[in-house]
Amino acid sequence: MVMEEHRKALRIGLLWHTFSHGNLGVDALACGHAILLRRAVQRVGVTAHYTSLGAGQNRLAELPGDVTNGPEPQLKQLLKGNFGFLTAIRNCDVVFDIGEGDSFTDIYGVRRFARLVGTKLAVLALGKPLIIAPQTIGPFNLPVCRRVAIAVMRRAGGVFTRDELSTAFLNECGIANAEEFIDVAFAVPVIKQAKAGDRQRVCLNISGLLYNQSYTGKNELGMRLDYASLTHALIEEMGKRPGVEVHLLAHVSGSGGDDDDTAIMLELKRRYPSAVTAPMFKTAGQAKSYMSGMDFVVAGRMHACIGAFSAGVPVVPIAYSRKFNGLFSTLKYAHYVDGKVDNAEAALGKIMAAFDARDSLAVDVDRGLTIANTRLERYVDRLVHILKYPLSEARRKVRSG
Template structure:
């Protein structure tokens, strides 16, 4: 057949937002652009109109594509009729946009550092922008430097009749810090109130099996997560995709850069990767911010924007979320109030928690001033005829942050040593605080555990996270160790006040805040 004018493609109506055009087998040659008009038999080329792209004649310029997507795409055109469709590279799988553009083929090479670096660059350039673009879309594998992705959006596993599977990050029930254990048990209780019978797993710092961690690998090394995302040897992706929801706790107050930018990056890598896999991530009730560095603000903004739900426990965190993510979080309270309350008793009079963190040199307050304040509080309580029991809230060995060291050091300075209680679990801690008439604590969760079981407490704050958490509940008995002139006198003034009536109002307010969090979780699942 002699060369002739190019035939106009005929329009084929079909589903989807874009028009699809088919040309006869003798009209358009295969290739990236326009051909010389010669006939080619046995091949079918597909062209799609692109609005806004005009050629010299004022017509919409057509774009010739390679073989279409696999037959699994029910909206696309027929498969390519070429003898070997694999030899033709897609410029786009099909007009229904069922997958992204494939990359240029790379020559096969022995797996090694060169292939790994190439795959990482492709993941950075393509994968991190597109992994979360559609629910279920995910990277299938990277092999010999070729970045491949599923052309069809893969649906998540059907869980009809099955219980919810929830992963809680950055806390577990075996941490030596009782406050972190309380965070784990409280988050579990919150999830079980939202979805009764759900399967809750934990992954804190450390590797698999450390402190009850679930999972195939540690999640605190961003480089290892990137390597696993590329190579997929340890099964991190299917493990994360096996959960219906991930609750990111950040250990309660670590979503900030005051503990260094490195810590923020290490704890942000896993949630961001889970978001790219299409797994819903919820920022659990926590203190958010401050972020003083530009890099920290970028990481926080991406995390907050990609989260399915953001739960905060103070007004300051709400302002931070609004500034960085332009979204409205849900104000709730600490998860300690979601735990069941033990019965009250009066076995102990005053429980005094001496913080090992503040007893030694620290970046928060003057440790010498703190030691003087503790000694003055003990003298003031004894002069009032009160009975004091030292209450250790952070346990462990070989760490000066341990409250046991501070309690032992205080007893050495007193003429008569005080009794010391060291509860080993969250249940024991709550039972111990419920057996006291008053708790004075420099550990925030020691005060929270006391208040959540109905025992009056006097928090001794060393950071900004104390007052914004207690004030919305109507509990304004916090003594700020950073600003108050005479800390001991301020504490003893609250000791002399009637605190029982205020506790009942706090419990009612906290219960309503917990219910708000439960309803918000149910709406996103």
């Protein structure tokens, strides 16, 4: 691979991966991708050490033995002459950039885009192979952001998407080195929990982001859906059903900001005392295992949806961007609420109909999991190819770019 014959350990950079992040979706991406990389490394017959180069690192977290937390990618530090991040990149044989799943876009602002693209340019400038791991890519609404993103992707050793909408976007942009797989969070392991048997457990993954109308309360996401009204109506409607026990689950915690799910979960618990609040989980695997004991899940967070889905539980996602629509369309799963289209009344109707048809949803989940697992295996095959050979094509692109 990217190493001389005498050296047997690969040094793999995990850019924009963060283990034990307060946003369990970020943790799911890091853990899931590391699991798939380990499978590939084992097939290649070498050993590897991974350096996590993500934001919001929990320095007290218990990391896997083969993972080290490296410097966080901060452009401010680079401008101040702190080159720890560049040194860490220089020490890698290959760098996989997962973009926190959906951040390689300008819809979250130019500043965030600059951080994401700046770190990619640093990898390329240091002559290291850059692999853009499976993620949602785009949209890029500003022409300058679009041009820069396309230039970076053309120099990457591989550009991998997790859904058909991102793939279509890359085809439109003329990115020839693009391949479609699936979200790596499907690889997060689960410890299956027993169902209650005497009652139906319905889990609501509460989204602080949607409840508070995005980061500023100004509905930057362009939602037609009044998510707070829907949440209240859903808890009350489920409460009327005999034998239903409502559980509330936070998937993003610790930030204290408007996107933090915990404060909303506790507020709802005060308003609806009979609801059961889930524990505060440290990892995505713990949350996924908890949801495996549910009979039905409604989730406002992408990776809570994936956690429930990959645990085999009927789930209704609350979609607020094309990352939802693209992924579940790829899985041939049509049971979701589109927050940009549906109002609260329509959304409630869809969810209650899905609850009544949950056995049918379970069949569709099973079919979707077959698609996801097949794509994960294809991705591991691709990783074996990347890790086994010297990436001569990617290196030529770096030198000639």
